[in-house]
């Protein structure tokens with residue numbers, strides 16, 4: 765099942781809606797050990813800059829063949845060799861990755877729907893202890909030029925409600941990622 769309202773506008777326009785270096789910096793990729801997993805690569809807006817910052821494997825997936833193809837072409841042109849692709853419906857069949865195998869999982873612009881708990885469960889299952897689920901989404905407190913309906917957008921409270929009972933906790937890292945997004949990081953392991 766494709767996430768509601770997860771279609772993409774034209775690529776250059778989409779990429780212009782983020783301060784990509786700021787977001788990559790916030791991820792602190794250099795301190796992540798283990799594979800990095802991305803749910804819904806879209807145009808590879810974050811796949812490439814993440815893969816450039818690490819020698820670890822980056823496993824990315826999307827339900828749309830066109831998105832996988834576009835991102836695969838970008839990766840090919842960049843010469844990066846640490847990205848693996850999977851065309852799949854993560855809501856239906858998960859990531860297919862082993863439990864406790866990932867260092868970080870990226871859930872970017874994909875948690876604005878009622879089934880978000882399924883993706884958070886998959887994050888909780890696949891992350892190693894101490895691994896990080898990094899979430900970004902459109903802000904609700906300002907007008908933004910794109911993004912799902914305001915009443916569908918999650919905020920940090922929505923995410924915290926959705927991880928109740930999962931092996932994930934908020935690690936204190938939440939911030940506005942100007943211009944239009946907020947981010948929060950959840951850590952695997954109930955040791956907070």
Ligand SMILES: C[S@@+](CC[C@H](N)C(=O)[O-])C[C@H]1O[C@@H](n2cnc3c(N)ncnc32)[C@H](O)[C@@H]1O
Nearest residue numbers: 765766767804806809826827853854855872873
């Ligand atoms: C709004 S886009 C965000 C893309 C990218 N994460 C970003 O922030 O630039 C959401 C992406 O998730 C993909 N997607 C939607 N439902 C999915 C599913 N069930 N399994 C895997 N990918 C999915 C869409 O095809 C789309 O490329």
